[in-house]
Amino acid sequence: MSLRIVVTVKYVPDATGDRHFADDLTVDRDDVDGLLSELDEYAVEQALQISENSDDDVEITVLTVGPEDAKDALRKALSMGADKAIHVEDDDLHGTDAIGTSLVLAKAIEKAGYDLVISGMASTDGTAGVVPALLAERLGVPQVTLLSEVSVEDGTVKGRRDGDAASEQLEASLPAVVSVTDQSGEARYPSFKGIMAAKKKPVESWDLSDLDIEAEEVGLEGSWTAVDTASERPARTAGTIVKDEGEGGKQLAEYLASQKFI
Ligand SMILES: Cc1cc2nc3c(=O)[nH]c(=O)nc-3n(C[C@H](O)[C@H](O)[C@H](O)COP(=O)(O)OP(=O)(O)OC[C@H]3O[C@@H](n4cnc5c(N)ncnc54)[C@H](O)[C@@H]3O)c2cc1C
Secondary structure, three states: OEEEEEEEOOEEEOOOOOOOEOOOOOEOOOOOOEEEOHHHHHHHHHHHHHHHOOOOEEEEEEEEEOOHHHHHHHHHHHHHOOOEEEEEOOHHHOOOOHHHHHHHHHHHHHHHOOOEEEEEOOOOOOOOOOHHHHHHHHHOOOEEEEEOEEEEEOOEEEEEEEOOOOEEEEEEEOOEEEEEOOOOOOOOOOOHHHHHHHOOOOEEEEOHHHHOOOHHHOHHHHOOOOOOOOOOOOOOOOOOOOOOOOOHHHHHHHHHHHOOOO
């Protein structure tokens, strides 16, 4: 038996960097460093754990839709232990929303072949949290989202979803799509050996024509959603410093009261 896992990993702008909108109100991805979305590291980790706990042959493919630099996210996932990577890149993708992104990911997943798709619970930039459900709909397979524990047994994916009031044990027959939360288990750091091995692992590059997708189906034109306006948050103002010259406690209490904290 063999199990083919595809993990969707997004390359996101570094949240500690200086992020801006471009003139067409899309996120400016050219002038900022990026990295593998932290929440997708958990998805890679779960795929690796399923592989380590399985008697079957497990092949883990990591997939990203993103610009040239998105290869960095793939390399990180490969150095964690994934077997191969697919990078979908095309100039016409500029401005694609979640609906369009899910189309591209679904076509790429179908072309790659899969038994199980593992996604993060949300990206750390867009944070829509909708792509896994859109993927399941497009692929016509069950979805089990927001799992904090996941395993595969006899053609079935099982997992636990923790809510405020209850924890549910869920399962779905394969093929299926799951998403995992940041409670699913700390993601491993790539080892030196893993980083060296990743350099030799295959990375395939596909564009829209490889996936039989027309340019009008994606990009700003093909998006179902549009950003009307966007404004950057005002810069943080300097904080209030209370100097303790005997009256510090009183001043602190007065400040907290003025802000309605006490
Ligand atoms: C070059 C480029 C330009 C874009 N421009 C715009 C734009 O102008 N406006 C706009 O609305 N959107 C744009 N997008 C798409 C946007 O960045 C998101 O990928 C998309 O809207 C999904 O939303 P989200 O990230 O909030 O997904 P979520 O639903 O929060 O993501 C959940 C999970 O889905 C998977 N996933 C999501 N996106 C990707 C991806 N790209 N590759 C691999 N896995 C993924 C990850 O596993 C992630 O954890 C662009 C994307 C690219 C690559």
